[in-house]
Amino acid sequence: MAGTKARPTAAALAPQGAYCDLGDLLRLRFAARDLQLFARQPARSLLTGGVRTRMRGRGIDFEEVRLYQPGDDVRTIDWRVTARTQVPHTKIFREERERPVFVVVDQRSPMFFGSRTCFKSVLATHIAGTLAWAALNQSDRIGGLIFGDHNQRDVRARRSKHAALELLHQMHDYNRELATPVPDEAITSLETLLADVRRVAKPGSAVFVISDFHDFDTRCEQQLFELARHTDVTLMHVYDPLERELSSNHFLTVSDGEERLQLPAQDPAFRQAYRREFETQLQALTESSRRLALPLLSYATDDDIHTLLRERFGARRHRARG
Structure with missing residues (x-):
C-alpha cells in the first residue's frame, strides 16, 4: 500500500559490526512487538486486578x-x-499492573571483542534495546544503568518513550567510546557495578544484567544475593565463539598493538586448556545462579538473537504456559 512503511526483516534487525548503530536500536521496536517479559496471569483474588504481578511487596x-x-x-x-x-x-x-524494568548494560573494554557477526558490546546493546521496547509495549516503566571502564550513567525508570530513547542514546554513546578490548588496571569491577545497581534499582524491579561476566567471583555473588532480595534478577551472559573454542588448526597470532604472541592452536592440549578456561568461568556463573535461583541466559555473537529472545519471552510461549 502506498505510504505504508515496510516492517524491517529479521536480517535487518540482527546486530552487526564492531559498533552499534542508533537507527538499528530504534528499529528494534519492531522485534519487540511479539515479546512479553512477564506472564500475564488472571488474578486469583477478588481484591486484585486483572493481572497478577510478581512484584515483591504490597504493590x-x-x-x-x-x-x-x-x-x-x-x-x-x-x-x-x-x-x-x-x-x-x-x-x-x-x-499494580506495571513494574519497573531495569536494564544493566556492560560496555567495558573486554566487551569490545568479536570474531563473528558482531562484537559482544554490540550484542549487549541489541538485547537491552529489545527488552526496553518490550517493556514499554507492556506499559512498564523502563530504566537502566550503562557502565564503561571508569564511568556510568543511570537512566531513571519512567513509563515513557523518552526513557527508552534516553537509554538507547546512552548505550550508543558508551559503545562508541570503546577502542580496545584490553582494559587498564583501574577498570571498574563487576562487584562495584552490582553494588551500584542495588543503589539505583527500586525494590520490586525486574533487573536484567547483560555482560560477559569475565570478572565474576564470589564477591559478585554476594552482591547478587543482596540485589535479589528485593528485585527479580535475570543474568544474560554474552560471549564470542572464539572465546569458547579455537577454530583454527594453525598457529594464531595475537597482538595488543605493541607485542605479538603466537598461540599453538593446532596443539590438542592447548586447545583443551583454552576451552577449559572458558567453561570453568561459565560453570562458576552457572552454579552461582543456581544457588541464588536466578535465571541465566547465554547468547553468542553469532546467535540468531531475536529468534532466541522470542523463544524465551514470546507472547505465545506465555499463553501456552498459562
Whole structure:
C-alpha cells in the first residue's frame, strides 16, 4: 500500500559490526512487538486486578469505593464515606499492573571483542534495546544503568518513550567510546557495578544484567544475593565463539598493538586448556545462579538473537504456559 512503511526483516534487525548503530536500536521496536517479559496471569483474588504481578511487596493501588458486602475485610471500610452516607462503604484496591524494568548494560573494554557477526558490546546493546521496547509495549516503566571502564550513567525508570530513547542514546554513546578490548588496571569491577545497581534499582524491579561476566567471583555473588532480595534478577551472559573454542588448526597470532604472541592452536592440549578456561568461568556463573535461583541466559555473537529472545519471552510461549 502506498505510504505504508515496510516492517524491517529479521536480517535487518540482527546486530552487526564492531559498533552499534542508533537507527538499528530504534528499529528494534519492531522485534519487540511479539515479546512479553512477564506472564500475564488472571488474578486469583477478588481484591486484585486483572493481572497478577510478581512484584515483591504490597504493590496495590486504590481503585474505587463501593457498598460494603458481607465477607469484605472490615479493615478496608472507608469511614469518611460511611459517616457521610450513613451506609457502610469499603475501599477496593487493584494490584499494580506495571513494574519497573531495569536494564544493566556492560560496555567495558573486554566487551569490545568479536570474531563473528558482531562484537559482544554490540550484542549487549541489541538485547537491552529489545527488552526496553518490550517493556514499554507492556506499559512498564523502563530504566537502566550503562557502565564503561571508569564511568556510568543511570537512566531513571519512567513509563515513557523518552526513557527508552534516553537509554538507547546512552548505550550508543558508551559503545562508541570503546577502542580496545584490553582494559587498564583501574577498570571498574563487576562487584562495584552490582553494588551500584542495588543503589539505583527500586525494590520490586525486574533487573536484567547483560555482560560477559569475565570478572565474576564470589564477591559478585554476594552482591547478587543482596540485589535479589528485593528485585527479580535475570543474568544474560554474552560471549564470542572464539572465546569458547579455537577454530583454527594453525598457529594464531595475537597482538595488543605493541607485542605479538603466537598461540599453538593446532596443539590438542592447548586447545583443551583454552576451552577449559572458558567453561570453568561459565560453570562458576552457572552454579552461582543456581544457588541464588536466578535465571541465566547465554547468547553468542553469532546467535540468531531475536529468534532466541522470542523463544524465551514470546507472547505465545506465555499463553501456552498459562
